[in-house]
Amino acid sequence: MGEGLSEERELAKAVERAAEAIALMRRRAERHHVEGVVPKRQTPLFKLEVGGAQLEVTDKQAAALLVVKGGGGVEALNAIARATGLNSKLALGLARQLEQMGLVKLVAAPQRKVVVLTPLGREVAEKVERELEKRGLGAAAR
């Protein structure tokens, strides 16, 4: 009985602590809010056969996938922005586009964002790499 009451008190403290943190985090997040915008100027680069379907990959999508693959499958969104020459809004839009294609997972806190390759994204990144090498562009891409 006493233990149950102590557990309730502990839960009450945890909820109170969490509520205070959530309120503060959401106020702070307003300063970091960025709305993603998909970059308009993207040039179709490849049509790849993936899982029995054709997938069109643009120059910026290919670059982003290679950057994430180069980071071992996990990379900061900032690094993608730098590599593709996009600002943070457009880089976020590009990452969301890749997420919709099932190629990456966006792990995002308001002030920090990380892009993680999915197994399909890794497969596509490897095909992009091979295709660039075939075209003699492999070293330039790296």
Place this chain on the structure above:
Amino acid sequence: MTPLIVEVDGRQLELGGKEAAALIVMRFVGWSAVTLSDLELATGNYVSAISAVAKLKALGLVNEYSVRGFKLYTLTELGEKAADELRRRAEGLGLWRRVEEALGGA
């Protein structure tokens, strides 16, 4: 300090109050990952945040992504279920209104 015992998927998880607070924050704040400084807010200070993360990772409730000198933390599926169970219990005791206020007041 009495630990909170949460049963999820047939597993009994023993959580401290700060770990429980961290789980609630991660599940309900409204975004997919949190930073260590977010967890400091939930647990009180840097040392508690590090200790809570270590315990939650060991229990399989939290994933860590480490990139270019910073770390992000997300809940695993088990972590989400544990946080949902904490919510269910808090609601049963009439404690959840504080979290709803915090979410609504942003």
